[in-house]
Amino acid sequence: MAVKQNQGFRRDLNFEENTNDVQALSNLGGVGVAGDLRVIQNNLRNTSYLAFNSVNTGTNEFIFTTDKVFDIDSIKSEEKDSTYSLVTVTTDVPYNTYRGDLVVLENVNVTGTASTFFNGSFVTQTVGTGGTFYTYRVNNVLNATAPTSALSTAKITFKSNIEFVYTKDDIVTVSKDVSVGSTTLTAGTDYYICNSDAEGKFQLSFTSSEDVLGITTVNITAIPPQFDFIRREYVLQQNLINFTEPEIQDDENFSGYLDGDINEAFESTQANVESAKYFSAKKYKGTEDTITDDIIKFEGTVNLFDPAGYNSTNSSLSDPKSPGIFIGNTRAFSADNNPWSIDGTNLETNSHEVTIGELLFADNITITGVTQTTGSEVSVESFTHKVPITVNGETYYVLMSPT
Numbered sequence: 113m114a115v116k117q118n119q120g121f122r123r124d125l126n127f128e129e130n131t132n133d134v135q136a137l138s139n140l141g142g143v144g145v146a147g148d149l150r151v152i153q154n155n156l157r158n159t160s161y162l163a164f165n166s167v168n169t170g171t172n173e174f175i176f177t178t179d180k181v182f183d184i185d186s187i188k189s190e191e192k193d194s195t196y197s198l199v200t201v202t203t204d205v206p207y208n209t210y211r212g213d214l215v216v217l218e219n220v221n222v223t224g225t226a227s228t229f230f231n232g233s234f235v236t237q238t239v240g241t242g243g244t245f246y247t248y249r250v251n252n253v254l255n256a257t258a259p260t261s262a263l264s265t266a267k268i269t270f271k272s273n274i275e276f277v278y279t280k281d282d283i284v285t286v287s288k289d290v291s292v293g294s295t296t297l298t299a300g301t302d303y304y305i306c307n308s309d310a311e312g313k314f315q316l317s318f319t320s321s322e323d324v325l326g327i328t329t330v331n332i333t334a335i336p337p338q339f340d341f342i343r344r345e346y347v348l349q350q351n352l353i354n355f356t357e358p359e360i361q362d363d364e365n366f367s368g369y370l371d372g373d374i375n376e377a378f379e380s381t382q383a384n385v386e387s388a389k390y391f392s393a394k395k396y397k398g399t400e401d402t403i404t405d406d407i408i409k410f411e412g413t414v415n416l417f418d419p420a421g422y423n424s425t426n427s428s429l430s431d432p433k434s435p436g437i438f439i440g441n442t443r444a445f446s447a448d449n450n451p452w453s454i455d456g457t458n459l460e461t462n463s464h465e466v467t468i469g470e471l472l473f474a475d476n477i478t479i480t481g482v483t484q485t486t487g488s489e490v491s492v493e494s495f496t497h498k499v500p501i502t503v504n505g506e507t508y509y510v511l512m513s514p515t
Contacts, residue, residue, distance in 0.1 A: 158345035162278065163208040163243065164338055167292070168313075172332045174341075176274045177312035182207060184266040187220060188257040189229045189250065197254050198237065199229055201246050201268060205338045208243035208287075211236055214271040215248065221262040229254050242340075274312060278305045278343055281320050287340035293333025303330070311389070 165176045182203040189199045201217070213236045220230035234248035246268075258266075278284060282305040286297045297303065297316075306327045308314035317327035396402050418435045428434050495511035502508075 155346045158347075160343050160345050161208055161287070162341040162343070164290075164336065164340065165272070165274075167332050167335055169293075169332050169334070172315050172329055173307075173313045174316070174332075175313045176277050177272050179272055180207060180209075180270040182268050182270075184217070184220065184263050184268050186258070187217075187230050187263070187266070189226070189254045191253040191255050194253065196249055196251050197229065198247050198249055199234070201248075202244065203246075203268060206240075206243040207270065207338060208340045209236075209239055209246075209270055211239050213239075213246075213273060215246065216269040216271065218267050218269070219265040220258055221264070221266070222256075222258050225252070225254055226256045226258065228252075229256070230258055276310055277308060277312060277314055278341065279308045279310050279314075280305060281322070282343055284316075284341045284343045287342060290336040290339045291334065292330065292336050295330055295332075297330070297336070297339075311385075 162176070163180075164174065165180055166178045167174055182205065185202045185204055187199065187201045189197045191197050201215075214233060215236060216233050217231050220227070222230055229250050229252070234250070236246050237249050238247045240246070283302050284305060285301055285303065286299050288299050290297050304317045304320045304327070305314050306317040306321065306329065316330040318330065319325060319328045321327055394402070394404050394406070414437060416435060416437050422428050422431075423434055423436075429436075495513050497512045498509040499512060500507055500509055
């Protein structure tokens, strides 16, 4: 029996498939069901990738805010019309980045016009599948290929421009098996994002936060080779429910919902997050270092604590991690008599009120009415007389012991 184009599936034909799948599905489920199924099918297949950038082996974190540097394997320029050329670069390993990255090329050892084409800062126009090559535009014309001998020290740096990373309990896998030291991440195995700041770093866990045992963080003891994180990007019912306008009971305080359009809501949220991050970095805290260029004014006593005893050895005092209070570029310790620096033969300080606790006479001195018999130093424990003297309005005592 001939198969009709609009018949769908028939039992008497042993469920032979219609040659027109869309028509067959429409006959079975109604017009439009084929399109619906196609959307669902593709939705479940949607994924995104995030190229590995760097790691912090001390905190087991994957970091995405650092610049990425690769060796250059090849580079050539091709004239596209009379106004510009397209330069194509390949690296020693693929880097699955995005179009629009700022890249810096250095040490391509060529001369003449090619040097300005192959060295400098540019914006990527296209990225090959999986990061196999990159192109950028130069508003000049040139047909040239850099010889292999010119690439021995050539580097390309991808400047960090990541806007967000994966967040809590996102399910990811890796593009290939990679070793992070004591652990191997296996392609096709599900891992869970944990301890993410949603901006530039996260950790991996073998289990989700909803697991009865909680998260089990992946231990990182070595830098892995280049790979990609792959996240499932399907849209679930809950994602759609989250955009459903809730019932508002308090019209006075909660009368608005997504004021403006969705893009404005995202932009406003991003601005708030960036402002909070900036001011949090300037706030003094006890859990991490605070770096600020603000002028600090205070009255009264300032106490400095070193609970770990880091300053117990002199060598530690020159270490940047050594706890301290500084006036200008000079370390101030536990009193107000030492924020001084030497400028030639002079002592200088940026402090407004200081005192000098000790006065050193490098040569012999003469005091009117006292006959000097020896110029040797006297131990501060053995003196029997002290003579008050005034230097620049400061009162000092010369410790003396008659012989």
